[in-house]
Amino acid sequence: MKRVAVIGGGWAGLAAAVEAVSLGATVTLFEMAPTLGGRARSLEGIEPVLDNGQHILIGAYTETLALMRRVGGDPDADLLRMPLRLRYPDRETLRLPPGPPTLAFLRGVLGCTAWSRRDRLRFLVTSSLWTMRGFRCDPALTVAELCAGLPRAVRDDLIDPLCVAALNTPAEQASAQVFLRVLKDALFSGPGSADLLLPRRGLSALLPTPTSAWLQSRGAEIRPRRVQRLEAAGRQWAIDGDAFDALIVACSSVEASRLTRDLAPHWSAAAGAFEFQPIVTIYLESAGSALPAPMVALRESSTAPAQFAFDLGQLGQQAGLFSLVVSGAAPWVARGLDITGAAALAQAQQHFHWATPPRIVRVLSEKRATFACTPNLRRPDPLVVPGIWAAGDYLAGPYPATLEGAVRSGLAAARSAMRQPLGGMSD
Ligand SMILES: Cc1cc2nc3c(=O)[nH]c(=O)nc-3n(C[C@H](O)[C@H](O)[C@H](O)COP(=O)(O)OP(=O)(O)OC[C@H]3O[C@@H](n4cnc5c(N)ncnc54)[C@H](O)[C@@H]3O)c2cc1C
Incomplete structure (x- = not known):
């Protein structure tokens, strides 16, 4: 042996x-x-x-x-499977219906009323071009460069959050080649491949x-x-x-x-x-509270660090427990974890209804969460x-x-x- x-x-x-x-x-x-x-x-x-x-x-x-x-x-029991759905506190953007991947993508984009008709068509034309080129591009390109021609709403609502979530690298620095491969495998490789699976x-x-x-x-x-x-x-x-x-x-x-x-x-x-990119996770507690969905996207800004919020109660873990995720978190780690935690708490307080005042349980930082996924x-x-x-x-x-x-x-x-x-x- x-x-x-x-x-x-x-x-x-x-x-x-x-x-x-x-x-x-x-x-x-x-x-x-x-x-x-x-x-x-x-x-x-x-x-x-x-x-x-x-x-x-x-x-x-x-x-x-x-x-x-x-x-x-038993991943069927241990993970909550949901069709890809990008839901913000104030509105819903892309939501993929079940079915064959290309058709689901087409129906999802056409049905996304948060974007104007013109924006939806421009996105479909661009994604058709990506498909025709076999989801390949110049390896020196960043995601921001690849998507520069896309409407602002599509970049803000979909491309930027997806990029930072999947590559843990902001679109301005992230590899377009790797991003396209993720899109291909997630959105176009088979029924259910784009489904989100959240740990229960x-x-x-x-x-x-x-x-x-x-x-x-x-x-x-x-x-x-x-x-x-x-x-x-x-x-x-x-x-x-x-x-x-x-x-x-x-x-x-x-x-x-x-x-x-x-x-x-x-x-x-x-x-x-x-080179590495950190991820910060902020755990919050608020008895009796619930988010509008198990996972909600948030808009990051210079004062609001988190890109996603999770309701661990709805995931069957612990009622009243929530996590906020800050990917590509280098600028926030540089500002300090106390400041990051407080800013994320304020962001959550602003966007969600809380039955009792939320309080921070833990702020965790993984300094080398992933390598920085840059071009070439x-x-x-x-x-x-x-x-x-x-x-x-x-x-x-x-x-x-x-x-x-x-x-x-x-x-x-x-x-x-x-x-x-x-x-x-x-x-
Ligand atoms: C906060 C955070 C959020 C993330 N979110 C996601 C996500 O949503 N989806 C996703 O797919 N991925 C995500 N990732 C990335 C994912 O966790 C990693 O890609 C994956 O866990 C890497 O696994 P690995 O085995 O390659 O490396 P590691 O997990 O780093 O494993 C290496 C192991 O080697 C051990 N070790 C090191 N040196 C020695 C030694 N000399 N002797 C013995 N043992 C040693 C370490 O202790 C460690 O246990 C996230 C990562 C982080 C940190």
Whole structure:
């Protein structure tokens, strides 16, 4: 049996470990944090359960949903599925009806009465051009440049919030090529692919906790340890003196760069070159209150940081608990978390009716939430050196930093590791 070490128990590492076990490996998973899940986990020892950041999945996350099922989860029960609907406190914009994707998009745009007839037609013409060009464009373009010809209302109501939510990068800096790929897979790849899937349970319960049980029941070992060094050991690789046939480095790009500096300097430099964008999540509490929908879009401005609000009561988590999300949050982090929290609270107070005065429960900031998804970004390939593969949301691929990108890269890394003949590191 092959011995495979997976370094990092985020969603990429968990996917890699499950796949390697399924393909017959003996797996050891190293995780330095007290809990599995990485950037998509619940905070430890807190009641009610709070995640380290509000996450949204979409119907196109096919591999993530399949992985949840594989480890015994039930995504149909654990996620609230809703057709894509961008609802602001004062009005509704795009709402996709069910049905075949192109028809649903056409009907959704034509039915969007928040936009003038002329704006709707201009948007349809532009999206037809994107379709005809296979959702490809000059890789140097930003989303703002790509969409400069679109009506202001379509950019404000749809493009800008979608861009910052999916790429965690403002439209003026975000890669148009990656954005088009997200649009293609979400809006045009199959019935339900654009559906929003909102967690009805904490993130840890969605995947990390069931995966931990699944792995351990199949003989995998989970070692709560930070890997410090990767060392060659004959035709194998060693961690802490323990030899493995293959390594899957599924930690953050920064840690992967550190671990591979001497073994693969070029790969390490590419992994170490990313810039990051933070996400701030503000949890609010207000007994007896409810938002008009489980998820409501908000307009950000220089005084209003949040782009989305979630009602965790309507999601079946905790009545009277709400989260506000600030993506692409670098300017707000620079202003300070107290100021950001207070501004988000004021924004929520202004837009929603509250049965009791809302108060801040927590302001959480993930400074390196995702890499900044900018044009012409050079993302490293999964093969580091023979015998060592990387997995993670930052690796070369069509997607921005997402759960689906992480899971897909983990599955791919495990398959490559298992295809390699024993002792393949020196080939
Ligand atoms: C606040 C926030 C909101 C987000 N919202 C969304 C969303 O709505 N939808 C979406 O799809 N994505 C979202 N994302 C992105 C998504 O969470 C990430 O793309 C995904 O979790 C990345 O998984 P990963 O396994 O690649 O990396 P990570 O989650 O970073 O996992 C790496 C793991 O490696 C461990 N590790 C690091 N170094 C070592 C070492 N030396 N030894 C042992 N262990 C080590 C770390 O502790 C960590 O557990 C969001 C992210 C954040 C932070």
